[in-house]
Amino acid sequence: MSRKGVRILVVLRNFFFAIVNKEFLIFLFFLFVSGTFWLVMTMTEVYEREYAVPIRLINVPKDVVVTSDVNDTIKVTIRDKGYVLLAYKYSMITQPIAIDYRNHSRSSERGIVASGDLLKLIYKELAKSSRITSMKPDHLVYYYTEGKSKTVPLRLNGKIITGQNYYVSKIEFSPERVEVFARKSLLDSIRTAYTENMVINNLTDTLVQKVALKKITGAKFVPSEVKVTIYPDILTETTVEVPITAVNMPGGKILRTFPSRVKVMFVTGVGNIRNISASQFRVEANYEDIAAHPSEKCSLSLTRMPQGIRNSRLEISEVDYLIETQ
Numbered sequence: 001m002s003r004k005g006v007r008i009l010v011v012l013r014n015f016f017f018a019i020v021n022k023e024f025l026i027f028l029f030f031l032f033v034s035g036t037f038w039l040v041m042t043m044t045e046v047y048e049r050e051y052a053v054p055i056r057l058i059n060v061p062k063d064v065v066v067t068s069d070v071n072d073t074i075k076v077t078i079r080d081k082g083y084v085l086l087a088y089k090y091s092m093i094t095q096p097i098a099i100d101y102r103n104h105s106r107s108s109e110r111g112i113v114a115s116g117d118l119l120k121l122i123y124k125e126l127a128k129s130s131r132i133t134s135m136k137p138d139h140l141v142y143y144y145t146e147g148k149s150k151t152v153p154l155r156l157n158g159k160i161i162t163g164q165n166y167y168v169s170k171i172e173f174s175p176e177r178v179e180v181f182a183r184k185s186l187l188d189s190i191r192t193a194y195t196e197n198m199v200i201n202n203l204t205d206t207l208v209q210k211v212a213l214k215k216i217t218g219a220k221f222v223p224s225e226v227k228v229t230i231y232p233d234i235l236t237e238t239t240v241e242v243p244i245t246a247v248n249m250p251g252g253k254i255l256r257t258f259p260s261r262v263k264v265m266f267v268t269g270v271g272n273i274r275n276i277s278a279s280q281f282r283v284e285a286n287y288e289d290i291a292a293h294p295s296e297k298c299s300l301s302l303t304r305m306p307q308g309i310r311n312s313r314l315e316i317s318e319v320d321y322l323i324e325t326q
Helices: 003-044 082-090 115-123 184-189 270-275 287-292
Strands: 046-058 073-081 097-100 110-113 131-136 140-145 149-155 158-162 166-174 177-182 198-203 207-212 219-222 225-247 253-258 261-269 282-286 297-299 301-304 309-314 318-325
Touching: 046 082, 073 082, 073 115, 097 115, 115 131, 140 177, 158 166, 177 184, 198 207, 198 225, 225 253, 225 270, 253 287, 261 270, 282 287, 282 297, 287 297, 287 318, 301 309
Parallel strands: 046 097, 158 198, 225 282
Antiparallel strands: 046 073, 073 131, 110 140, 149 177, 166 225, 177 219, 207 225, 225 261, 253 318, 261 309, 282 301, 297 318
């Protein structure tokens, strides 16, 4: 192609791109104008939006313990123009609303912050044009006590399902007891602190878990969370030989049984076997039953056994006997 032809192509290309760039710039300008107009129109429209307003209780005396959870936030729905609501979202309603303990506490050890008081405190943080259309909760109630407390034991609340041939041999709490604060009438009724509901399936190994304590309205547990250790053990069947003890024998008579000792069969955990001895069991032959129902054999009863065993039974329930007179 000749130089003249090349020059013509360059001129045409520059002319074409000049037109395109000019139209694109014009398009961007009108897009910006329309976007700005839309934003202005949108921001001046009236909307409603829900906000979480943080709150806190102030001026609580050192000898006072607040025993119920005061809500950390209040959900309020505010009606105003868009740009005001946008300002709330990014800059305003960030400082907690301070509720003065001295203005709301009563002799019944209960504080009530009425809806009107909450609205006044929140409106102080809002623009004059803003209106609150709803508030949740619409009032606050908190309980407190002036140093009244006691310690109570702990108990697990829930369901534990062990693996096959396992059982729960022991449950430990750390700490073993917790302190509970409450007004006197409520404090007197609290005997035990329960954990939140626990559901454990197929337990075969020692489980250590932190668990929150079940809340009671108007009471505060310290600490509010404890460590629970649950020990499973493998079940096994074993036996011990226990002497037969005669009971309710009249004076001058002696009961002799044949044999004089019987085996007690039971199921327990492998780790618990070494803690079990024959002296922890008691097998009795009752003379009154023999006298009331004479027969060749006397019946035996297992009347005492240690904790931590199950399915206990006598190998034989009747034995030969002889009553001797001294």
